[in-house]
Amino acid sequence: MDLDALLAPVLATARAHAAEVDAEGAFPRHAIDDLRDGGLLGLTVPVEAGGLGAGPHELVTALSAVAQACGSTAMVYLMHVVAAGTVAAAPPPGRPALLRQLATGEKLATLAFSEPGSRSHFWAPTSQAQTDNGDRTRLKSRKSFVTSAGSAGVYLVSTLTSPELAPAAEAPVPVDVFAVDGDTDGVVVAGTFRGLGLRGNASAPMTFDLTAPDTDRLGQPGSGFGLMMEAVMPWFNLGNAAVSLGLAQAAVDGAVAHTSGARLQHLGETLAQLPTIRAQLARAGLELETTRSYVYTTATSIATADPAAQRQVLGVKAVANDAALRITDIAMRVCGGAAFSEHLPLERHFRDARAGGIMAPTADVLYDYYAKVLTGQPLF
Ligand SMILES: Cc1cc2nc3c(=O)[nH]c(=O)nc-3n(C[C@H](O)[C@H](O)[C@H](O)COP(=O)(O)OP(=O)(O)OC[C@H]3O[C@@H](n4cnc5c(N)ncnc54)[C@H](O)[C@@H]3O)c2cc1C
Known part of the structure; x- marks a missing residue:
C-alpha cells in the first residue's frame, strides 16, 4: 500500500476546503468522499473484510497528515476508523455486511457514547435499555455530542444493559453497544454544533428512541465496557493524539514560514532572526519532536502488544493534546497580529487544537489514570 499516494488527493481536497469548512461550520463532505474513493475509510479494517489492513503506524501517519490540512476532516475520519475497529472486534450477528460497508465507506460511522448525565465519563451511560419481546431492545438515550451527527450512516450507541440480561462478564458498568442506522425512525439530531474549533465536525446532540433487534448488539449483553476499553480506547487515544500532532505540526510549519x-x-532582518522568536520556535519544534516520538512509540507498542501499551495508551492522548495547546499558543504568539487577525490559518489550528483534550477520555482523566497505573491502583 502506497499510503502517501492514497492520501495525496484527500490532502489536496481537505486543504482546499478547510477555510470554508471552518468559517461555515460545513461538514467536510468533499474530503470524506475522497477518503472513501481512495479506500482510506477502510484503512485499519482487515483485508478479508474489504479494508486495507493497516496498523497503528499508518493510522498515525494518515490522521496527522489529514489534520495538518483540515482538523475537522481528521476528527470525522478518526471517529469512523474507531467505529469500524469496534465493529471488527465484535461484529453484530444481525449485520454481517456492516464491516464491509464501513471498509468501503458505503456507510460512514461514528460513536454516540457521551451523555449529559455522565458527561465525559463515556464508559458510564446513564440511559437504560429495556428488553422488549424477548429478542429486541428498547433504546432511549440522549447523547450530548456525536461527531458526524446527521451525516453518519451508522451510529454505535451505548446504553446501560437491560436489567433482564445477565452481563456476560463482570464489568464496572454493564454497557451494551448497538449499531443503529442513521435512517432508522427515532434517530434524531437534537441540536446544532457551533464549536470554538473543529467547526465542520457536526458534533451535535442526538436522541435515539427506538427498538433494535438484539442481533444488532456488538458482543454479548454487558460486554460493552470491555469493548470500550479494549477496542475503542487504544485506537481512539492514539488517533486523537495523531490529530493533535498534525495540528501542532501545521502550527510549527506556519510559524516558521511566517517568521522567516x-x-x-x-x-533589515526577519522575525526569525530575533533571538526571542527563535527561542519560542525552538520550544515549539522540540515539543513537536518529542511528542511525535512518543506517539510513534505508542503505535509500536500497540502493534506489538508490548506490555507498556496499556500505560502509553493512557499517556499518549494527554501528552499530545497538551503539547498541541502549547505549540499552537506559541505559533500564535510569534506570528503576532498576522495570526490574530486571521491573515494566517494559524488561529484555526489554535482553535481546533482546543478540542482534543476535552474529548473523552479527557486529558485530565488520562493523567489521573496514568498515575493510577504507575502507582498500581485499579483504574475503576
Ligand atoms: C469536538 C467534539 C467532538 C465530540 N465527538 C464525540 C463523539 O463523536 N461521540 C461521543 O460520544 N462524544 C463526543 N464528544 C464528547 C466528548 O467526548 C466529551 O464527552 C465532552 O467533551 C465532555 O464535555 P463535558 O462538558 O460534559 O465534560 P465534563 O465531564 O463536564 O468535564 C469538565 C472538566 O472536568 C474534568 N473531569 C471530569 N472528570 C474528571 C476526573 N475524574 N478527573 C479529573 N478531571 C475530570 C474534565 O477533564 C474537564 O476538564 C465530542 C466533544 C467535542 C468537543
Missing part, C-alpha cells in the same frame, strides 16, 4: 518571511525593514 516577515521582515522588519528598518532593521
Whole structure:
C-alpha cells in the first residue's frame, strides 16, 4: 500500500476546503468522499473484510497528515476508523455486511457514547435499555455530542444493559453497544454544533428512541465496557493524539514560514532572526519532536502488544493534546497580529487544537489514570 499516494488527493481536497469548512461550520463532505474513493475509510479494517489492513503506524501517519490540512476532516475520519475497529472486534450477528460497508465507506460511522448525565465519563451511560419481546431492545438515550451527527450512516450507541440480561462478564458498568442506522425512525439530531474549533465536525446532540433487534448488539449483553476499553480506547487515544500532532505540526510549519518571511525593514532582518522568536520556535519544534516520538512509540507498542501499551495508551492522548495547546499558543504568539487577525490559518489550528483534550477520555482523566497505573491502583 502506497499510503502517501492514497492520501495525496484527500490532502489536496481537505486543504482546499478547510477555510470554508471552518468559517461555515460545513461538514467536510468533499474530503470524506475522497477518503472513501481512495479506500482510506477502510484503512485499519482487515483485508478479508474489504479494508486495507493497516496498523497503528499508518493510522498515525494518515490522521496527522489529514489534520495538518483540515482538523475537522481528521476528527470525522478518526471517529469512523474507531467505529469500524469496534465493529471488527465484535461484529453484530444481525449485520454481517456492516464491516464491509464501513471498509468501503458505503456507510460512514461514528460513536454516540457521551451523555449529559455522565458527561465525559463515556464508559458510564446513564440511559437504560429495556428488553422488549424477548429478542429486541428498547433504546432511549440522549447523547450530548456525536461527531458526524446527521451525516453518519451508522451510529454505535451505548446504553446501560437491560436489567433482564445477565452481563456476560463482570464489568464496572454493564454497557451494551448497538449499531443503529442513521435512517432508522427515532434517530434524531437534537441540536446544532457551533464549536470554538473543529467547526465542520457536526458534533451535535442526538436522541435515539427506538427498538433494535438484539442481533444488532456488538458482543454479548454487558460486554460493552470491555469493548470500550479494549477496542475503542487504544485506537481512539492514539488517533486523537495523531490529530493533535498534525495540528501542532501545521502550527510549527506556519510559524516558521511566517517568521522567516516577515521582515522588519528598518532593521533589515526577519522575525526569525530575533533571538526571542527563535527561542519560542525552538520550544515549539522540540515539543513537536518529542511528542511525535512518543506517539510513534505508542503505535509500536500497540502493534506489538508490548506490555507498556496499556500505560502509553493512557499517556499518549494527554501528552499530545497538551503539547498541541502549547505549540499552537506559541505559533500564535510569534506570528503576532498576522495570526490574530486571521491573515494566517494559524488561529484555526489554535482553535481546533482546543478540542482534543476535552474529548473523552479527557486529558485530565488520562493523567489521573496514568498515575493510577504507575502507582498500581485499579483504574475503576
Ligand atoms: C469536538 C467534539 C467532538 C465530540 N465527538 C464525540 C463523539 O463523536 N461521540 C461521543 O460520544 N462524544 C463526543 N464528544 C464528547 C466528548 O467526548 C466529551 O464527552 C465532552 O467533551 C465532555 O464535555 P463535558 O462538558 O460534559 O465534560 P465534563 O465531564 O463536564 O468535564 C469538565 C472538566 O472536568 C474534568 N473531569 C471530569 N472528570 C474528571 C476526573 N475524574 N478527573 C479529573 N478531571 C475530570 C474534565 O477533564 C474537564 O476538564 C465530542 C466533544 C467535542 C468537543
